[in-house]
Amino acid sequence: MKTTLFITGMLLSVVTSFAQEIPEAQVPASVVAAFKKDFPQATETKWEKKADAHSVKFKVNGVEHKGWLDSNGKMVKHKVDIKESELPAAVTTTLKKEYSNFKVSGVYKMLEGNVTTYEMDLKNDQEKWEAVFAEDGKLVKKKQKDKSGKDKPAKDKDKSAKAKKVS
Incomplete structure (x- = not known):
C-alpha cells in the first residue's frame, strides 16, 4: 500500500x-x-x-x-x-480517396517553423486514427487509437485504413 x-x-x-x-x-x-x-x-x-x-x-x-x-x-x-472545409484541396482529395469510410473530426492547422501540417482524428465503426498530413496531401504520421482515445500499438499492415506507416 x-x-x-x-x-x-x-x-x-x-x-x-x-x-x-x-x-x-x-x-x-x-x-x-x-x-x-x-x-x-x-x-x-x-x-x-x-x-x-x-x-x-x-x-x-x-x-x-x-x-x-x-x-x-x-x-x-x-x-x-479549423473546420474540415478549410483544409487544402490536396488534403481533402487524399481524405476522399484513401479515407472515404472514415469520419473526420478534431481538425487543426499546425505551424512549426516554415512547415504547415494538418492534424485530425479519423474514425469509423472499427477504428480510430490520429493522422497528420502535409499541405500536399501526403500522410506524414498516423497513430491508431483505442476506443477510449489512448494510443494503440502500431501494426505493420493496415488494410482498412489504406495508409502506409510513415516515419
Whole structure:
C-alpha cells in the first residue's frame, strides 16, 4: 500500500511539474509583449510554464489557438482549430480517396517553423486514427487509437485504413 501511494505521489508531482498554469504577471514581460504584438486581438489567454518555454491558449474571434513561445517570445509552434472545409484541396482529395469510410473530426492547422501540417482524428465503426498530413496531401504520421482515445500499438499492415506507416 505504501509503495502504491508513493508511486502515485511521484507520478502526480512529475505531471504537475511539467506544465503549470500561471498568471500572465509571472510570464516574462518580453514574452507577453511579443505575443500581444503578434496577436493583439487575443482573448481568454491562459499561460503555462513548460521547462524553458511558455505555452498560451487563447481565442481569436472565437477560434481556439495554442502557441508555444521560446524565452525570447518567438512563436516556435502554433496550433489553430479549423473546420474540415478549410483544409487544402490536396488534403481533402487524399481524405476522399484513401479515407472515404472514415469520419473526420478534431481538425487543426499546425505551424512549426516554415512547415504547415494538418492534424485530425479519423474514425469509423472499427477504428480510430490520429493522422497528420502535409499541405500536399501526403500522410506524414498516423497513430491508431483505442476506443477510449489512448494510443494503440502500431501494426505493420493496415488494410482498412489504406495508409502506409510513415516515419
